[in-house]
Amino acid sequence: MPVWLGVTISFIYGAVIGSFLNVCIWRMPRDESIVSPGSHCPNCNTLLKGRDLVPMLSFLVQKCKCRYCGAPISWRYLSIELLTALYFVVTYLKFGIGVEGVVYALFGASLIATFFIDLEHFIIPDQLNIFGIAIGLVRNGIGIATGADSQFVNVLGLNIPQSIVGILACGGAFFAITVISYYVFKKDAMGGGDVKLAAAIGANLLLGPAMLSFLLAVVIGAVVGVGLIAAKKKSRKDYIPFGPFMVIGAMVVMFFGNVLTNLYQMYLNYAGFGGM
DSSP, rough: HHHHHHHHHHHHHHHHHHHHHHOOOOOOOGTOOSSOOOBBOOOTTOOOHHHHHHSSSHHHHHHTTTTTOOOOOOOOHHHHHHHHHHHHEEEEEHHHTTHHHHHHHHHHHHHHHHHHHHHHSOOHHHHHHHHHHHHHHHHHHHHHHOOSSSOOOTTTTEEEEEHHHHHHHHHOOOOOOOOHHHHHHSSSSHHHHHHHHHHHHHHHHHHHHHHHHHHHHHHHHHHHHHHHHHHSSTTTTTTOOOOHHHHHHHHHHHHHHHHHHHHHHHHHHTTTTTTT
């Protein structure tokens, strides 16, 4: 397939998925079905027709307003559709159209929804985390079925699928942090959604890269938190959701994990620890 055709198809698919993510981002925090009723204007409740649902184009043609009642439509809808479309293009260019490319495209889509929901509502819907875990298990299962290398991790003499190890280790680590912080500081350091998101990331990135993504999340979160406090946008007592930083860390590792690992190894060699 010519690259231009792959890019075009990826962009279109991404835009369509982005349109669906807008539905998820609006309805999931409100415990509404993402299937029924059909897409409608939240202001006048008019069911939208096909011409109203063309990703990005409908928004621009209708000049950011509902066709039926004239209520303004948030630019977030266009932004998420465009962001998802571009993400699918980058995923195609990086991983192609094989199993890995499809898995990272779908998992990344769930991460995009997670980012915006947690940022606004301070929750991560279980549906998104379960979907992410399922994708990781399916990917690992396909690898096992096709005889691909390195699909198992030897733990105490037992060969356990990598995705299972990632789920248990990453989810378990975050659960332990939650329990310890509650007893030490008498408050939750993170919610149950973060624990499940860690398990989903572990299922897809596997143990080593997942842990690297969590480290990046902590660093990015600390920098942003200090910046918000310095700018007086937040106080030390304000809650800042950790999920968005986990999403950023996971995406960075998905696309640049090998680069970061090589840079770290170069640092160790330079510092004289390369032989350890």
